[in-house]
Amino acid sequence: MSETRRLIFDRLKAALGGIADKKPLPDYPADVALSLGAREPGDPVARFGQNLEAVGGRAFTDPAALGAWLKERGATRGYCDPALVSWLTTALGDGLTLESTLARERIDDYQFGITRARGAVAETGSLILDDATTSRRLGALAPWIHVAVVTPERILPDVGSAIAALGDDPNVIFCTGPSKTADVEGILIEGVHGPGEQVALIHLFGAP
Amino acid sequence: MSQRGEPFDRFAAAQSESRRSAVRLGSKAGHEKRTEVLFRDYVDPDSLRRLAGEIKQHTLDHLDLYLERAQARLEANGAQVHFAADAEEACRTVLEILKSRGAKRVVKTKSMATEEIELGAFLERHGVESLETDLGEFIVQLDADKPSHIVKPIMHKDRREVARTFEGHGLGAYDDTPEVITRRAREHLRRKYLEADAGITGANFISAESGRLVLVTNEGNSRFCLAATRCHIALVGIEKLVPRDRDLGLFLNLLGRSATGQALSVYTEFISGPRGAAQPDGPEAMHVIFLDAGRSEILAGDAREILRCIRCGACLNVCPVYRQASGHAYRGVYSGPVGAVLTPLLAGEHFPEFADLPRASSLCGACNEVCPVDIPIPDLLLRLRDRGKRAGVKPAGAAPSMKSFARLASRPAAWRRALRAGRLLGLIPGPLRPRALRVWGANHVLPPWRGGAFRAWMAERKRKQP
Numbered sequence: 001m002s003e004t005r006r007l008i009f010d011r012l013k014a015a016l017g018g019i020a021d022k023k024p025l026p027d028y029p030a031d032v033a034l035s036l037g038a039r040e041p042g043d044p045v046a047r048f049g050q051n052l053e054a055v056g057g058r059a060f061t062d063p064a065a066l067g068a069w070l071k072e073r074g075a076t077r078g079y080c081d082p083a084l085v086s087w088l089t090t091a092l093g094d095g096l097t098l099e100s101t102l103a104r105e106r107i108d109d110y111q112f113g114i115t116r117a118r119g120a121v122a123e124t125g126s127l128i129l130d131d132a133t134t135s136r137r138l139g140a141l142a143p144w145i146h147v148a149v150v151t152p153e154r155i156l157p158d159v160g161s162a163i164a165a166l167g168d169d170p171n172v173i174f175c176t177g178p179s180k181t182a183d184v185e186g187i188l189i190e191g192v193h194g195p196g197e198q199v200a201l202i203h204l205f206g207a208p
Numbered sequence: 209m210s211q212r213g214e215p216f217d218r219f220a221a222a223q224s225e226s227r228r229s230a231v232r233l234g235s236k237a238g239h240e241k242r243t244e245v246l247f248r249d250y251v252d253p254d255s256l257r258r259l260a261g262e263i264k265q266h267t268l269d270h271l272d273l274y275l276e277r278a279q280a281r282l283e284a285n286g287a288q289v290h291f292a293a294d295a296e297e298a299c300r301t302v303l304e305i306l307k308s309r310g311a312k313r314v315v316k317t318k319s320m321a322t323e324e325i326e327l328g329a330f331l332e333r334h335g336v337e338s339l340e341t342d343l344g345e346f347i348v349q350l351d352a353d354k355p356s357h358i359v360k361p362i363m364h365k366d367r368r369e370v371a372r373t374f375e376g377h378g379l380g381a382y383d384d385t386p387e388v389i390t391r392r393a394r395e396h397l398r399r400k401y402l403e404a405d406a407g408i409t410g411a412n413f414i415s416a417e418s419g420r421l422v423l424v425t426n427e428g429n430s431r432f433c434l435a436a437t438r439c440h441i442a443l444v445g446i447e448k449l450v451p452r453d454r455d456l457g458l459f460l461n462l463l464g465r466s467a468t469g470q471a472l473s474v475y476t477e478f479i480s481g482p483r484g485a486a487q488p489d490g491p492e493a494m495h496v497i498f499l500d501a502g503r504s505e506i507l508a509g510d511a512r513e514i515l516r517c518i519r520c521g522a523c524l525n526v527c528p529v530y531r532q533a534s535g536h537a538y539r540g541v542y543s544g545p546v547g548a549v550l551t552p553l554l555a556g557e558h559f560p561e562f563a564d565l566p567r568a569s570s571l572c573g574a575c576n577e578v579c580p581v582d583i584p585i586p587d588l589l590l591r592l593r594d595r596g597k598r599a600g601v602k603p604a605g606a607a608p609s610m611k612s613f614a615r616l617a618s619r620p621a622a623w624r625r626a627l628r629a630g631r632l633l634g635l636i637p638g639p640l641r642p643r644a645l646r647v648w649g650a651n652h653v654l655p656p657w658r659g660g661a662f663r664a665w666m667a668e669r670k671r672k673q674p
Contacts, residue, residue: 005291008446008500012272015508022269025451026262033256033461035249035471055474104402104436124472131484137435138489141428142398159472160457166420170285170484171434174476179428182468183344183360184386185367186234192343192390193397194428194475 044122045152051125055177057198067092078112081135102139112145119154121162126176130169146195216568220533227364231534234363238525241469261582264516274416274449281419285481287494295325311405317430318342319410321443323541341429356535359521407433411444417452423477440491447515462580466520502554511588514549516581523575545575545585563596627660
């Protein structure tokens with residue numbers, strides 16, 4: 001194995017040795033790829049909600065309204081991050097069953113999954129999930145409806161600042177709307193492998 | 209179908225009208241969406257393309273340095289790093305990792321690098337069930353077909369063809385509604401993820417600074433592979449590096465918009481190692497295999513700029529030749545303008561077999577204009593044409609030589625006769641025409657002959673004006 005490594009590095013050094021004018025790393029401002037929309041002044045929380053809806057997701061600020069919406073869709077049983085169960089059991093209202101464990105063998109029994117998001121990106125309407133905050137990767141992915149609870153002060157203005165804040169969590173995910181495909185004749189279909197409904201509950205839920 | 213002429217032209221000509229039309233419409237729509245979104249979001253998207261090109265070129269010019277750095281970071285993050293000099297070694301490395309874990313079933317995400325080394329077929333031959341999970345790639349696998357587009361693998365198929373495939377593979381009765389097709393794939397594949405022993409992915413980028421692999425999908429299949437399985441194997445071309453995390457912002461903004469007209473693809477994953485301590489789901493082991501397979505040789509040559517490519521497919525969508533010919537005419541994993549450069553280069557000693565690809569271009573320059581990393585593709589095509597010529601590759605059925613044209617055009621009497629003969633030529637049935645024209649004409653259509661009109665007009669004018 002290390003022999004292959006040596007071989008590849010020898011080839012690279014030989015190839016690069018022949019290049020006379022190696023390009024320097026260009027310097028550029030941090031906001032170089034900031035989109036025009038994100039340059040307009042505005043409240044990141046409101047912007048996040050609008051942009052999430054623009055990519056086919058939904059934003060709620062009132063847990064009771066979210067509970068009513070879930071029931072309206074017949075989604076009454078789902079997985080919920082254990083840390084949120086006691087708060088949401090009351091806050092979402094009656095008629096919902098929140099399971100604090102997720103069993104792989106009956107993955108399709110969960111009509112929704114509620115997890116926490118580390119944060120969000122206003123510019124793109126993305127939710128930021130990671131291994132430390134999101135209790136189960138599968139819980140945020142397999143059910144048809146994913147609800148991510150995000151606190152307003154963790155909503156970052158743009159993609160650049162979200163990347164600057166990646167930190168050292170080994171698995172940081174930007175989820176920008178429901179899972180989608182346009183593979184068949186370019187027709188947009190939502191809910192391919194992941195959620196068909198991507199929902200944010202923007203709420204100061206009192207967690208640290 | 210004609211057996212004459214360049215291989216590219218024969219493939220293109222053999223294409224059915226329905227496929228040609230599917231590819232034309234799909235690529236045109238992709239290009240229009242890209243342009244709309246880029247110019248909606250940026251005052252000067254061209255400056256971003258040039259900047260991204262400079263960053264990539266810098267990375268390539270110092271690839272040994274960045275590769276070393278990325279390896280060190282990945283290992284510090286708890287990932288195991290391997291190197292593969294060629295396709296065979298890459299396949300063997302994957303197999304060894306799987307064997308060491310007793311893994312029998314793997315789920316795969318769409319990855320050009322794994323296509324390149326034909327990993328799926330290799331694993332199947334060695335008793336490992338390997339399943340594509342991207343909807344398009346899943347259908348390609350069911351059909352034992354090849355992807356015809358870098359981003360949209362089944363652009364050449366219509367819904368009826370897909371519905372017949374699903375029916376034939378026991379995935380429900382015939383139904384060509386795209387939504388039904390998608391739901392059936394969802395149900396079928398989610399069981400497969402949960403049963404799989406390992407997930408195999410590529411990577412869109414790796415930051416040398418943090419060792420973060422960036423994976424981009426819209427369907428969420430990559431996320432599912434890495435939520436359901438215990439082992440993550442990423443096969444990554446050595447050219448996929450970028451220097452720093454902050455560079456990822458620029459590249460992701462350009463990739464989503466260039467590929468599918470999205471500001472950001474739905475699932476953008478930043479992965480630096482095995483799952484976190486508190487996380488019950490996902491891989492406990494992560495392996496990254498850096499693949500050379502011809503890349504260092506390309507780096508040593510005069511077409512090295514092609515290694516900047518971030519596989520967005522924008523050059524395919526805009527290319528008038530791709531739109532007519534579709535991806536299969538390029539006979540490789542990479543199609544369109546980028547394929548016309550990359551496929552012959554990656555072929556190594558088999559370069560002459562693909563020397564027709566760089567010639568299958570009008571050199572209109574549109575590919576360069578849309579390229580998010582500003583690759584001078586037309587220049588590279590010319591360099592490869594030159595290389596083909598030096599290697600002594602003779603174009604099959606090229607246009608009649610310019611030498612005879614020059615002889616005619618410099619002799620007025622001969623020219624006059626040729627004009628008359630030209631009119632006659634139009635009346636001669638194809639098979640009776642001179643050989644040179646016959647071969648060239650097998651895949652070309654000439655407009656009706658209009659030669660001599662100017663001379664007639666001139667003569668008339670002279671007669672009227674004393």
